[in-house]
Amino acid sequence: xxxxxxxxxxxxxxxxxxxxxxxxxxxxxxxxxxxxxxxxxxxxxxxxxxxxxxxxxxxxxxxxxxxxxxxxxxxxxxxxxxxxxxxxxxxxxxxxxxxxxxxxxxxxxxxxxxxxxxxxxxxxxxxxxxxxxxxxxxxxxxxxxxxxxxxxxxxxxxxxxxxxxxxxxxxxxxxxxxxxxxxxxxxxxxxxxxxxxxxxxxxxxxxxxxxxxxxxxxxxxxxxxxxxxxxxxxxxxxxxxxxxxxxxxxxxxxxxxxxxxxxxxxxxxxxxxxxxxxxxxxxxxxxxxxxxxxxxxxxxxxxxxxxxxxxxxxxxxxxxxxxxxxxxxxxxxxxxxxxxxxxxxxxxxxxxxxxxxxxxxxxxxxxxxxxxxxxxxxxxxxxxxxxxxxxxxxxxxxxxxxxxxxxxxxxxxxxxxxxxxxxxxxxxxxxxxxxxxxxxxxxxxxxxxxxxxxxxxxxxxxxxxxxxxxxxxxxxxxxxxxxxxxxxxxxxxxxxxxxxxxxxxxx
Numbered sequence: 001x002x003x004x005x006x007x008x009x010x011x012x013x014x015x016x017x018x019x020x021x022x023x024x025x026x027x028x029x030x031x032x033x034x035x036x037x038x039x040x041x042x043x044x045x046x047x048x049x050x051x052x053x054x055x056x057x058x059x060x061x062x063x064x065x066x067x068x069x070x071x072x073x074x075x076x077x078x079x080x081x082x083x084x085x086x087x088x089x090x091x092x093x094x095x096x097x098x099x100x101x102x103x104x105x106x107x108x109x110x111x112x113x114x115x116x117x118x119x120x121x122x123x124x125x126x127x128x129x130x131x132x133x134x135x136x137x138x139x140x141x142x143x144x145x146x147x148x149x150x151x152x153x154x155x156x157x158x159x160x161x162x163x164x165x166x167x168x169x170x171x172x173x174x175x176x177x178x179x180x181x182x183x184x185x186x187x188x189x190x191x192x193x194x195x196x197x198x199x200x201x202x203x204x205x206x207x208x209x210x211x212x213x214x215x216x217x218x219x220x221x222x223x224x225x226x227x228x229x230x231x232x233x234x235x236x237x238x239x240x241x242x243x244x245x246x247x248x249x250x251x252x253x254x255x256x257x258x259x260x261x262x263x264x265x266x267x268x269x270x271x272x273x274x275x276x277x278x279x280x281x282x283x284x285x286x287x288x289x290x291x292x293x294x295x296x297x298x299x300x301x302x303x304x305x306x307x308x309x310x311x312x313x314x315x316x317x318x319x320x321x322x323x324x325x326x327x328x329x330x331x332x333x334x335x336x337x338x339x340x341x342x343x344x345x346x347x348x349x350x351x352x353x354x355x356x357x358x359x360x361x362x363x364x365x366x367x368x369x370x371x372x373x374x375x376x377x378x379x380x381x382x383x384x385x386x387x388x389x390x391x392x393x394x395x396x397x398x399x400x401x402x403x404x405x406x407x408x409x410x411x412x413x414x415x416x417x418x419x420x421x422x423x424x425x426x427x428x429x430x431x432x433x434x435x436x437x438x439x440x441x442x443x444x445x446x447x448x449x450x451x452x453x454x455x456x457x458x459x460x461x462x463x464x465x466x467x468x469x470x471x472x473x474x475x476x477x478x479x480x481x482x483x484x485x486x487x488x489x490x491x492x493x494x495x496x497x498x499x500x501x502x503x504x505x506x507x
Contacts, residue, residue: 020266023088023098024163024183027068029055035071035082039129045164046114049085058084061176064105064139066305071177078172081129084165088183092158095185098151099322100163102181105142107133107168110149110181113161118149118362122168124457134458135364136170137398139178144271144307145396147362148322151183184266229501231337234428238504239331243287243497252283254319258330259468262318272316273309273352273481274472275300280317291317291470293345293353293493299484308474313484316493318469320360332361332463335505338369339426339437344388345470345493347419350374352473352480355495357425359464364401366393367464369436370425372418373479374490386417390427390436390444392451394459403453407436407444422498429464430505431455466502470495 032051034040041047054069071082100110100117107121119127121135137145167179230236245255254261263278270276280292299311321330344355353374359367372388388409395401409418409425426437434454436444448455470493473481482490 020184020186022182023090023095023185024086024181026180026182027056028086029053030086031056031058031069032085033058033069033071033083035060035074035079037074037076037079039079039081040083043114044083045085045111046162051083051085057178057180058082059139059176059178061174064176064178065143067178078169078174079129080132080169080172082167082169082177082179084167084179084181086163086165086181088161088163090156090158090161093187094153094156094158096153096187098153098156098183098185100149100151100181100183101146102149102165102179103142103146104165104167104179105139105177106136106170106174108147108179109166109168111164112151113155113157114164115152115155117151117155118147120147120362121170121364124461127166127168131168133168133170135395135398135401136174139176140307141398142178149362150322231339231503234337234503236503237501238336239502240499241501242499243283243289245283252285252287254281254283254289258321259319260322262320267318269300269302269306269308269312270318270471270474271308272314272471272474273312274314274316275312276318277315278317280315280470281319287498289468289497291319291355291468291495291497293317293470293472293495295484295487295490295492309481311484313482314472316470316472317495318467320467320469321465330465331502332465333502333504334361334460334463335430337426337428337503337505338466339424339501339503340370340468341422341424341498342370343422343496343498344370344372344418345495346372346374346386346388347417348375349489349491350419350493351376351489352482353490353493354471354479356467356469356471357497357500358467359427360467361460361462361464363459363462364393364395364398365459365462365464366396367391367427367429368393369427374493376480386419388418388425388438390425392454394453394456405446405451405454409436409438409443422496429454466500468495468497468500 030053032049032053034051057067058069058071059067060071102108109119109122109127110117121133123131123134169177241258245253247253261278261281262276264276267276274293282290293314293316296313296315299313302308302310340357345353351374355372356368357370368391370388390407392405394403423439428435434446435442446454453459475481
């Protein structure tokens with residue numbers, strides 16, 4: 001196993017921590033692989049292999065990036081599928097959560113112990129040796145847009161386990177193919193508090209009558225908060241976070257049963273000019289979530305092998321609902337209503353910021369319910385001052401396949417701009433319509449006839465989960481790159497969220 005990272009959580013009675021460990025690191029040795037004119041025998045995902053072995057990443061062709069093992073060329077007609085297996089051993093202490101981070105040029109399907117755990121750029125239904133990838137990302141694009149698949153805890157066993165991978169090509173004469181995968185486990189531990197020595201002559205304490213109501217909000221409330229949160233046609237929320245959770249010490253905190261607060265250790269470096277840091281996410285005594293982006297004293301330097309700004313001058317916060325439990329996310333649904341009440345850092349002196357509340361699925365679909373750009377006095381970019389947008393992407397990883405619908409929230413009649421006060425942003429998505437609602441006013445309604453790709457099952461055929469984050473300038477042309485020589489143009493940023501509420505679509 002690789003090195004582990006321990007992330008501490010404050011406590012009074014006990015100290016809990018989360019240990020994230022690589023089970024199969026990137027660039028692992030002893031992968032078995034096969035690429036040939038004939039398909040392997042049925043059951044290859046779990047059977048013992050007599051294939052060649054090599055070290056990841058694997059690749060063939062041109063422009064694959066750095067690879068450790070070159071795949072063989074096949075004489076004559078090229079196969080669409082290339083197969084890989086990797087064995088790994090677990091003790092009886094099985095992981096509480098585990099997931100696979102991977103990328104492949106072009107498509108990929110992954111099994112653990114014969115059970116499929118996910119696919120990307122692959123068709124629906126049964127996968128065969130003749131299955132074509134549904135997209136053709138370059139190796140560079142694939143490496144930049146890794147995908148994560150959670151591993152259901154019940155399919156892992158003590159002893160030997162097997163990961164099996166089929167990489168799909170988009171066409172037989174493809175110029176290149178590449179692949180690597182990384183299996184990670186997370187285990188939460190709790191250390192008991194040290195024993196308390198009683199006084200020499202203790203005085204019996206009178207019995208304590210427990211309060212009729214808890215003094216600390218429940219750790220994972222499933223009912224809507226007190227007050228009228230109903231919406232006509234939708235009723236009351238089926239899921240909500242009013243940010244009233246308290247940790248073991250009684251301090252306001254993000255509910256770990258609802259959100260995963262991310263860090264650079266598990267998210268890597270995003271394409272922005274900021275490093276993701278868990279300390280940039282907090283909850284105040286009034287129950288308001290804060291996602292902050294602050295200047296660093298010295299920049300973090302991006303590796304030369306990665307694209308994006310070379311110098312990262314900010315640290316920022318990021319929350320999502322991935323990898324919280326064995327079924328991947330804490331809450332997801334294909335259709336429903338999502339709403340946030342937020343105040344965005346997009347007024348004067350916020351150049352280069354982008355506050356975002358968005359939905360993502362395990363395919364390619366992305367719905368940015370609310371994006372609010374920072375202030376640009378020069379107005380050199382495609383943005384809207386004092387407003388926000390809703391944007392739908394069909395395919396974020398491949399620009400040529402990406403169709404965007406962009407709806408600006410400019411004329412919805414609010415008394416104040418988005419950065420000057422809290423505003424509500426909602427998105428309703430059903431089999432028959434989608435609607436954008438800002439401060440209770442519907443500003444857009446789309447249908448399958450007006451925007452068919454929003455209902456295309458290749459893009460939006462799987463459940464959506466929520467993400468909250470504060471981007472900081474990925475480039476000088478796309479919402480701005482803060483200048484360390486002009487820090488006054490970009491103040492320390494604070495994206496504030498009062499609540500997030502979700503309604504289930506009941507048909």
